Amino acid sequence: MGNEHSNKKQGSGSLKKNLSRKIKPEDVKKIKSLTNGKDVLTKVEVFELWSMEIKDSLINFYLKYYFPDKTEKIDLSTFISLYYELDGSNIDRKVEILLCFIGSYGDLINYVQALLNSCLFIYQSRDDKELWSSLNIDSDKGSLIVYANYLCMGDCNNEITFDSLQKWLSTTHEIAYLHKYVLSHMFGFNTSQRIIPTPVYNPSFTMSILDYSHIMFLNLNLMPEFQKQWRLLFSSQFQGESFTRLMACAINQGPLLVLVKDDKSNIFGAYASTNLTLCPKFYGDQNSFLFTLKPDMKVFNSSGFNENFIYLNSNQQTLPNGLGFGGQFEYWGLWIDSEYGQGECNKTCSTFKDYQMLSHDKHFKIMHIELWGVGIPPPTAEEKGERSVLDADPTASALLELAGKTKHSAGLREPDIELEN
Template sequence: MGNTDSVVVQKRLARFRPDEIPVIDGVFDRLIETGSSVSFGKTGKVLSVDMLKMSMGKMTSESMIKRVFQGIHSVDPGVPLPSGGGVSREQLVIFLADILRGTAEERAPLVLAMAEEAKATAATSEQIQGLVEDLVSAAVQTLIYRGHLRAWQPDRMGDGTQGARLLAEQLTSELKFSDQNMCDIPCLEDWLFRIPAMAMFLELLIGEGLGIGLPSRPPPTLLPQCRYAPWSDLHCLLHLPLLMFLSPQLPAGYSAPWSLLFSTNLHGESFTRLVGNCKGRGPTVLLIKDTKGHIFGGFASQSWEVKPQFQGDSRCFLFTVFPFMRVFTCTGYNNHYMYLNKGQQTMPNGLGMGGQHGYFGLWLDSNFGHGHSRARPRCTTYGSNQLSGEEDFKVDTLEVWGVGQPPEEQEQDEKSKKSILDADPEVQAIMEMTGKTMHSQGLREPEEDEG
């Protein structure tokens, strides 16, 4: 950074740690050096879109690279701009600072520039949708190229291309468009403030695409860890955009690795096997594809237990994946969160979430392969509409993923937190020999006899 840098550039660089400033300030020269050619304007070197392609081409589409270039080119650095259509060092530094360390107010004009080629004051819903779809696809491609998959295998998963479109539609649905179906800067500011996923996608694409490694801020983690899935025999319903959608919806603290508990492709169409594999296994995500092609499911915040009463709590929710992605959380109307029963004559036998007996928001009958989603007009527990293609549906594929810590692991963690005096009697003996006072000894509750 030299004395010729504008005040705007100096303020932006001040957001980074001293050891990170040379990294940000050096991106321009590195891109110039690795570019296929160097363009010169009246004020010196400028960065072209072709140079961005050299760095980002394997991680995103050409259309997204052009969008990034438009965003950089839209920056006003407070100094004379180069001629010839390229972008200057100052423009790039300000762009990087606003994408990687900026506020919603600073990112909004860049997002608008990336969505609309001309210098406009607003963009249409279609233009925003196109940008977000490009961005989600770029995030997925970047995760694959960089190997940040956390043990997931995209080639054994669902259609990620369709998933990117669905996730983009879901994210765009959160925008508060004007009556003319337009989105201006205040609209984008509000959206970026409420939807942190957009900032994460931008940070991942720019940080990884331009090879910017900042010690204080590693690339955002967009996928949960996969603990277990028999990939050689499995082709699952999940895809990377769906994981990027569902994982942030789980309550705080549900960050345990995902494990496949049940799949009709592996375990057959057996309600008994479903119950046996899922009962007592902690929180789960249930995912269903019906014979009409609709994909939907629910999150169970507690272990499934067989009993003739409703169970669970208000952290449960229902969701739909196709033909659109949405989450339906609890309304507070009742506590009919989860239900699992089998082998009784007086109560319904099956697995359900929300609503009431005979009118569940999501129901799987113990006569495996049949279910219903009766929500007229909406499920009372979750406010969801009909999830399936038809009210009474037939199952094509069913999967259950464990997404929380199983009860037995929780017990092990609790045991591991026992006092060191209990864990190692030798430590207690040494403390007594050296005259150390064991302050907690007289304060602890006596343990109950196990006899």
């Protein structure tokens, strides 16, 4: 297919003549209000229009599309074509636009960095940004570069062609999400998408090992219904170094993220896509995955080879006691031992595709653990009018007693926090 396309930059003039979808009258009205009624825009006017909305570095990329060669002015159809095509479903048209300002792998890296920076810039206007700030979350430039490199790795190399960009867009689902988020903001269109979720946590918690790039990376790997809200269920710094307490905070909380920082400052973890329960066997589904955040960002999805996604057990004589993800007994993708502070990752794990050892060393010391519940927690047995799981499972009940909690399943939702609808 690549032989049928020229890499020559077509510019906005030729592309806008045949938009892949018709411009809606209501969109024209919205755009006119954005441009203060102007039907024609200069380069300076476009720059000033967006200078307070997104980062200058991203604006400069889009100006290359709008004003190729000696183009001095553009009409409204050309102006809106960027939104209609990059947020559309026609990948070929997206590639044609990207080729207007991406000619090398370096351009691609810089473009994705500008896109990510603009996402964070937009996020700063949100009311809930202070909630993350209270956890000392920051925008680490090095981490953002690592994330951009992750998004650009794979099929693209130093030679940017129509085919390479087409394959990149087809296999990197995050780019469409980032485009929609940024472009909707630029053009004044509403979107329900969330790059950064709203955090819910006990006010006594004042730190997290995450930064904004980590949060974006993880959130865009979750299903949409889990992207709006995260709940900090456990932090070893504030709730103590106790595996029993960790379990009590994790059980029956719905899907959650497990974050580990080891003694070499690597940060990695697992996503449990199903409810955590005590069980002598593996359970879970193919939506679970392993990941690394530092020093590199990578995600390892289900390989389909087996279904050994999650294992959680305690106080057993003949079975492993701890929390495990992937692999098999004694050969885990990630293992957190019930003897708090000890962890293990193996060099291979058939449960997850293209797996690489998460930790620096096979056996590692745990310096910090966080559990984040994603989305709204599932209803308790009492809320569903059923028998409490704690009454049915004496072991789970005993764990709560050891953790210092009352024998009510609602107590599993510690810390006591108000949830967003």
